[in-house]
Amino acid sequence: MFGCFCSTLSQKRHGHLSVCLLTDLTLIEEAGKPRYSWIQQPIRTATGDHNRSVGPHPGCHQPLGDLGRDPVKDLTQPEVSHSHSEMYEYPLPVVARWGGTKLQLCINFLYGAAEVTSLFLSVIISTLTILTRCQPIQLSCLFCKDGGLLTGQSHTTIYAIKLSFAILEFISLQQLVTTSVYYLATVLLHGISFLWMSCTTFVHGYTPAGNIAWLLAYKELKVYEKLLNYCTKSRIFLITALLVPGLQILLCYTSLKLFHSEHISNFEASLFLWAYFLVLVFTMLLFSAAAQINSLSVNWIAKFKGSGDKKLERRMHKSLMSLRLEFGNNFVETLTPLVVQEFCVRQTVSCLLVKR
Template sequence: MTKDDVDLLKHCLSYGRYFKCIPVDWDYKSGRVIVKSRRQQIFVYFSILLNFLAMLCRIYSVSLHPSSIVACVEAATGAVLYTVNFLIRLDVPVDVKVVQMVNLIICETSIVDPQFSRMRLIIRLCLYTIGITGSLISALLGILTIAAPCQPLLLSSLRCHDSIFLIKNCAWLIKLIFGIVEFILFMGITIASFYYICEVLMQGIAFLWMDCLSFVKRYDQGTQNIVGYRKLQIFEKCLNSCIRPRIFVAAALAIPGIQIMMCTIGVVLFRSGEVDTVKASIFLWSCFVLSIFTMIMFSAAAQISNLSIKWLMRCRWNLKKKSERKLYKSMAPLRLEFGNNFVERLTPLVQEFCVRQTVSFLLVMG
């Protein structure tokens, strides 16, 4: 990691310390990520419990109030997004392997190479965009709770009937409390998801991608031998053990679907008779951010597989020693796994699938 990447990680963990939503913290003495004490983790588990209860309430609120199809789809998309974020942050008990992998990426300095500066800048801009968008949505949910408490998905909608807020005494104070609770809950789950999605998944994939590019370059220059490929395989196994069961599964399977629904809703809102520019812009901007994230994630993972396959096919003709030929037979291409599947060369075409499905939904709804 570069200094800017480490600073971004520190900011994320400092917000996690403030909202009690991340089970790890930054140790300024050792300059590493450490697991919080059991006493501190109690607050994190309590926030997970609150997010779980809020998730159930949001899912229930979607079916509680009759409304138009577009409004129901809006609320359902928000509920699915909240549920996916909850599953991503559900790190119980704390996976120590994830902490060790993050520390390995922090301590590794061989990838801090000028040739990767533009690549790292693009990834960093993507991470900043995701963080700012999550904070903006959290603030807008709090404001929406105060201005329109009976909107589906909001916790305050549970106290509504026929779009009328039932609490009359000190209604403004109750709405303000609901708004603060909405902001804290969504901000907490956003920060926790940002840590696992961006600092663990995205940085891990980017690190392996750049390390693979660097290895191929050194091998072509004659400064690296076939044994160096083992290092890539070891990190690939560590990365898969950290992201395959939960993080990558949620990101790879759910985020493209959410992207399709957000784009569809945004276009429908712009085409409707009563154009809600702010709401439509939020949906389309969120769709744009998710599409950039999925393109970088799947493209980098596919590039890792392609680079390793091409290198294995090419280096077989350069092996002269018998020990190297035996070692070559035991080598397999690098591939990142999510659940029982893995990313291959054609996986980035998921964006084409998202575009086709969005157009299909718009034709059906139009």
């Protein structure tokens, strides 16, 4: 399994600087000492290539380069002039194939379901734009006047305008879903899942022999966790943790009310129930993976505590911190998935009792 963090800085006069850290967290046995390797790609600039090669890698089509002693500082604080505009882009790891694991099947299911559902909803909303007028959910309602769409125009003009709005509705919804899936699934969920699988491989492969090597390997996992938190905690994960549970409550409440309504067909209610199911699976998978990362690291640190005999090992153990994924000023721990679902259930029941 490998991942790639890229930082792209755009400059007005000197082109661009692209830094890519290719991370291979597959457990390696080297002279009886397990470790995790950090394979680095070159720093390429518009003025030239800096190729301080540290060895070939089959996945790299360019010479390898040295990012320095501190990969976090190299990626987050590149040395460039502050007089130029800078733009940072951090695509999170593209997770390699994990075979037929349940986690991979769940992620593939979410991708396929999101693609089919978004296409289906786009077609429905576009059709409603042509058949109905001035519905609040549609963009065309912004141009309605006195209950009509551009009243006073000919039928051909009205039909052409509605067809244009239908195409606009389809494109805008597809763009919204594509952007959401990229940030929520490709960036956030893939990054957390990759760290979870790496942490699981690390913990299951632990042996009491070679404690220093295992401590260094754990610190490399900690660097990966810092990079992931740097990319997601202030915006992507924070917004997801705040809005997705609210969306889950809204969809659950709406689907239950529609099933008990006499004027709404079961098909329309099933659409909301299907959307609620997708959000529920995503929420459980996201917070459960983040909670497992914290739990595995805490248990490993506690297990390692009594195995260090040397003074250096004991000091290094005292400096260890558990892996935890942050959103804002908070972080996900073992019971966070249950707390989130309890909050969603309580709020849904409260809404149903209030509207009863």
